[in-house]
Amino acid sequence: MLQAIDLTKKYGNQVALNSLNLTVKPGEVFCLLGQNGAGKTTTINLFLGFLQATSGEARVNGIPVVPGQPETVKHLAYIPEVVMLYPNLTSLENLDFFSRIAGFDYDREALEAYLLRAGLREDAFDKRVGNHSKGMRQKVGIAIAIAKNASAVLMDEPTSGLDPGATHDFTETVKTLAGNNTSVFMATHDIFNAVNMASHIGIMRKGNLVHVLRADDISSDDVRQLYLETIR
């Protein structure tokens, strides 16, 4: 579970994030929309402990995030816009390597099962990731998150630059993660997909979370309309 409690980040006089309060429970997918500079990446970086909050608190499974301390990091996985993997290692070797770093030693069969659950095709298991598409790298990243048993996955612009087929695969994988009781928190500009996969949609403007909507209750046209009204 992820929680932000009056979470605030200032750079000098500039408020990047203003007293954010939100909770992402197990199995929920929270998609955060907002223009460039709204504070989405700042929020993710505060949860990851990459940044020190000016005031307030980010919590992971009830544990306060303290930069440099591993207690919360071990419960998290991070899928950035471009997933960083070792290009000369294969999908399986990358998964094995990052699983070991997280303290898990899996046999080949188990590693293959994680890659399959993340939606990677079997013919890519033994190929070097240096030649993988963005969508394939993401699937390896998601397999790492599943293998690590992360209780929350943070994602920054994961669908930008994906073709429609890869976006569809990604959406399905996110639903699988949520079905396994993982909390998913995603910064995105992709309103249509946000409505497709989210349980909750947040709209942020200039560091403020202005709206939180339940995705079940709203169409992508309505979200787009509200988004445009919010940012104007």
Ligand SMILES: Nc1ncnc2c1ncn2[C@@H]1O[C@H](COP(=O)(O)OP(=O)(O)OP(=O)(O)O)[C@@H](O)[C@H]1O
């Ligand atoms: N290191 C920094 N020093 C000063 N200001 C910063 C720094 N990092 C971010 N900011 C400012 O904080 C605000 C929020 O930035 P943030 O990157 O969180 O926005 P974002 O919503 O993720 O935007 P994008 O969609 O472009 O990634 C912006 O006004 C940005 O200029």
